[in-house]
Amino acid sequence: MVVVLAYNLKTLIRDHPVATRFLLPLALSRFGGGLSGQIQIRVERRAPFRRQRDILITWDLDELAVELDYVGIHDDLRRLDATDQSPDERTMKAAEVVAMVVMRLLVGAKFTGRAPRSRRSRPTFADFYLDDTQDKMIEVAGRASGDPGGLFRLKPKQILRNSTLASAWVSVPVFMSRTNATGRVKP
Numbered sequence: 001m002v003v004v005l006a007y008n009l010k011t012l013i014r015d016h017p018v019a020t021r022f023l024l025p026l027a028l029s030r031f032g033g034g035l036s037g038q039i040q041i042r043v044e045r046r047a048p049f050r051r052q053r054d055i056l057i058t059w060d061l062d063e064l065a066v067e068l069d070y071v072g073i074h075d076d077l078r079r080l081d082a083t084d085q086s087p088d089e090r091t092m093k094a095a096e097v098v099a100m101v102v103m104r105l106l107v108g109a110k111f112t113g114r115a116p117r118s119r120r121s122r123p124t125f126a127d128f129y130l131d132d133t134q135d136k137m138i139e140v141a142g143r144a145s146g147d148p149g150g151l152f153r154l155k156p157k158q159i160l161r162n163s164t165l166a167s168a169w170v171s172v173p174v175f176m177s178r179t180n181a182t183g184r185v186k187p
Contacts, residue, residue: 004040007101009059010067016100016111018128021068023093028059029080030094030175036060041173043102057101087144091175095142096126099171103130103138107169111138130169138169145174 009028012019031039041055065073080090103109115127115137130136 004054004056005105006056006058007105008063009057009097010063012097012100013068015104018111018114019097019100021070021073023096024059024064024068024070025073025076025080026086026090026093027097028061028077030090031057031059033077033081035062035074041098041102043106053106055101055105057098091142091144092126092140093142094175095140095171095173096128098142098173099128099138099140102171103169109136109138109169130167133166135164135166136168137165138171140171143172143174 009024012024013021028034028037031037036059038056038058041057043053043055044051061074061077065071080086100111103111109130110132111128111130112132113129113134115129126140128138128140130138
């Protein structure tokens with residue numbers, strides 16, 4: 001029997017201080033939009049032991065509007081759904097939301113700061129500090145399709161070059177469709 005962990009997005013802002021209300025319309029548009037919905041994520045956790053978990057992320061747009069004091073969220077989501085603008089940005093914001101949910105449910109960690117970007121950083125990567133410290137970090141990379149294998153092998157090596165980190169994680173969600181995704185998380 002597969003245990004499915006559930007997470008309602010209305011708690012995202014409380015759980016992760018770096019999450020802003022403007023992150024959600026882009027992520028929800030990538031997830032499939034709608035007044036209410038869900039996306040199921042299959043998470044493969046590599047270390048300390050290999051394990052798969054399913055996470056069901058749910059939302060209700062009316063609840064989010066109240067919780068976030070974001071009256072325009074309906075209009076913003078409708079506008080995004082009507083265009084095909086910013087597919088990479090939507091995928092990246094969705095990847096950030098998935099990483100925040102996974103780290104909260106499986107590790108208990110909070111995203112508390114965004115690491116500065118280098119000039120060479122690509123917009124499809126983001127580094128975040130965890131748990132109000134700069135010695136724990138996660139690198140998030142979102143993909144619209146494909147196998148994250150190569151990227152998943154490369155990123156841990158890069159992030160671990162920073163010898164000041166007590167712990168480091170990598171999250172690479174790949175969105176197979178607008179209703180499901182698969183991802184890998186590796187400490």
